[in-house]
């Protein structure tokens with residue numbers, strides 16, 4: 001019988017996360033304070049994050065030990081399986097070997113607890129009592145609710161309104177772990193009230209929800225804010241995915257020619273890809289492909305600029321590919337990919353030519369999701385389906401060229417709470433919402449007064 005799952009024992013789980021920044025010789029551009037225009041220091045970030053995470057954000061260490069208490073929680077579902085998608089290969093008739101790292105087996109159904117658990121742990125260790133955050137699809141909010149419950153912290157989640165309405169089951173899941181969940185924009189914050197006055201019918205966005213969560217956190221000494229993507233410390237925590245996958249690929253006797261992940265802010269893509277990019281930096285041939293929706297095409301159509309991480313302009317200025325911080329993407333089903341910017345680290349990797357980016361529309365993405373579900377049995381999250389579409393395209397290209405390509409993608413989450421999206425697809429009601437050129441130009445106008453990068 002042919003092997004399908006490549007498993008690690010608990011004792012083989014990595015004990016340290018990987019930080020690629022030293023191997024890159026540092027990042028080219030600092031994060032800036034919006035008022036002074038100078039690089040932010042630890043004191044600027046202290047009202048929002050605990051010191052341990054601020055230190056990781058600027059760490060020069062290549063490996064960062066994972067605290068024992070975090071490892072113990074990880075053991076609930078890690079190491080996650082690496083699966084050879086043999087049935088998908090057969091369905092596509094491809095000579096390519098397709099592998100996926102299955103992060104959908106976590107308690108909340110995605111890769112997000114890898115950082116949520118770490119962040120809750122460090123906050124708790126520094127005496128924080130409550131965390132606030134935003135969530136799109138509800139995957140990140142669920143992960144933080146779960147982690148806060150483990151470490152006995154209060155949790156308040158601002159959930160993007162369109163997802164709050166489309167996905168009541170995610171809200172119930174968060175509430176079950178003890179979190180309070182509020183549709184964003186809300187009347188609870190200045191930022192939320194302002195946006196509701198300006199655009200009462202807004203669907204909300206991750207950028208708006210971040211403004212609300214940050215405003216809420218800075219109002220109290222014992223409350224901090226937690227971000228599920230974008231920042232270096234989040235990407236560092238997610239590297240456990242790629243570190244495990246490298247060991248598992250070795251067990252499979254293979255090494256990927258191409259590593260693929262979907263991109264909202266960049267954390268699951270980076271989590272899988274960064275440990276492999278270390279090999280690329282050492283001279284190994286490898287392509288890393290970041291996949292985004294055509295409705296929110298930050299890497300493929302955005303510009304590289306300093307921009308705020310949130311809609312109200314409360315966060316530091318990040319050097320990143322962006323569509324402008326006030327950009328509200330169409331309400332596609334992949335809620336977790338509706339973010340106006342990208343991780344500065346991922347943006348730098350794209351600029352340096354180490355990572356390629358491509359974008360797909362949601363109808364072709366769901367075609368791939370259903371092909372995958374019918375072959376492998378797993379219903380992927382709509383976000384994840386973007387990576388699957390790229391993996392399928394690569395496998396079909398390999399077939400056309402008669403190549404034995406080795407493809408590895410991140411199955412960042414399952415789609416069990418996204419059945420309304422599958423329903424729309426199966427009924428033929430799903431439509432593509434590519435971003436119109438004039439909407440893009442309008443969104444970018446918000447960048448004109450911010451520091452430019454050539």
Ligand SMILES: Cc1ncc(COP(=O)(O)O)c(C=O)c1O
Pocket residue numbers: 110111136137138139140228229230262263264265266267268269335336337381383384412413414
């Ligand atoms: C299943 C899943 N995949 C991917 C993402 C995108 O986030 P990131 O780019 O940080 O991995 C999300 C975000 O909510 C998600 O829920």
